[in-house]
Amino acid sequence: MIIVCITGASGSILGIRLIEELLQKNKQIACIVSDNAWPVIQYELQTDAHTIKDILLQRSIHNILLQHLNEYTPDDFFTPVASGSNSFEAAVVIPASMKSIAAIAYGYADNLIHRVCDIALKEKRALIVVPRETPMSGIHLHNLHTLALYGATVVMPVPAFYNFPKTIDDVINFIVGRVLDLLHIEHNLYGRWNDEYTAR
Numbered sequence: 218m219i220i221v222c223i224t225g226a227s228g229s230i231l232g233i234r235l236i237e238e239l240l241q242k243n244k245q246i247a248c249i250v251s252d253n254a255w256p257v258i259q260y261e262l263q264t265d266a267h268t269i270k271d272i273l274l275q276r277s278i279h280n281i282l283l284q285h286l287n288e289y290t291p292d293d294f295f296t297p298v299a300s301g302s303n304s305f306e307a308a309v310v311i312p313a314s315m316k317s318i319a320a321i322a323y324g325y326a327d328n329l330i331h332r333v334c335d336i337a338l339k340e341k342r343a344l345i346v347v348p349r350e351t352p353m354s355g356i357h358l359h360n361l362h363t364l365a366l367y368g369a370t371v372v373m374p375v376p377a378f379y380n381f382p383k384t385i386d387d388v389i390n391f392i393v394g395r396v397l398d399l400l401h402i403e404h405n406l407y408g409r410w411n412d413e414y415t416a417r
């Protein structure tokens with residue numbers, strides 16, 4: 218099982234696209250959306266949906282794939298994923314706000330997102346964060362550095378330009394593809410650097 222957390226940073230489409238790709242690969246997903254993420258999701262995706270399942274249905278995902286998706290509220294500390302005794306492969310925070318980055322970096326586990334990240338770090342499981350802010354203050358960079366030191370992988374949501382992205386979807390697919398690479402999941406979301414590019 219992979220835990221996908223969406224926080225209130227801009228770029229909620231990154232989390233939605235990651236969930237779509239994982240479901241297409243028949244991965245079991247636990248999804249946690251922070252309270253502050255919902256208004257951002259609704260604004261950026263121009264939707265009034267209140268669940269990730271509804272958003273995926275609006276985006277025409279096949280209904281049957283949704284059986285692998287469980288959604289949890291950030292105040293639900295009684296759910297199995299809130300305990301280190303229950304295993305998961307990885308936790309991904311995408312996009313990650315600077316507030317959530319600070320909470321995770323300092324072990325301040327006052328919601329389920331911060332708690333599962335705390336568990337990932339203490340149980341030595343994969344933790345991937347995709348922080349979105351620019352420019353970054355020294356505090357932001359310090360907190361990301363702290364997370365990296367303690368075992369998290371920081372994936373900045375920045376595009377590559379060597380594969381000539383033409384659309385926003387190309388950029389989104391590149392970032393989501395890099396996260397899938399870290400999860401060791403095969404995909405064709407972006408063209409890898411190869412002879413095709415160097416021959417130009």
Ligand SMILES: Cc1cc2nc3c(=O)[nH]c(=O)nc-3n(C[C@H](O)[C@H](O)[C@H](O)COP(=O)(O)O)c2cc1C
Binds near residue numbers: 226252253254257315
């Ligand atoms: C439209 C919108 C965009 C935002 N974008 C960002 C952002 O890119 N990065 C960030 O750190 N916070 C951003 N915020 C602020 C966060 O939502 C806010 O700090 C919140 O407390 C984060 O809480 P959470 O981490 O629990 O979701 C944005 C807020 C709004 C309304």
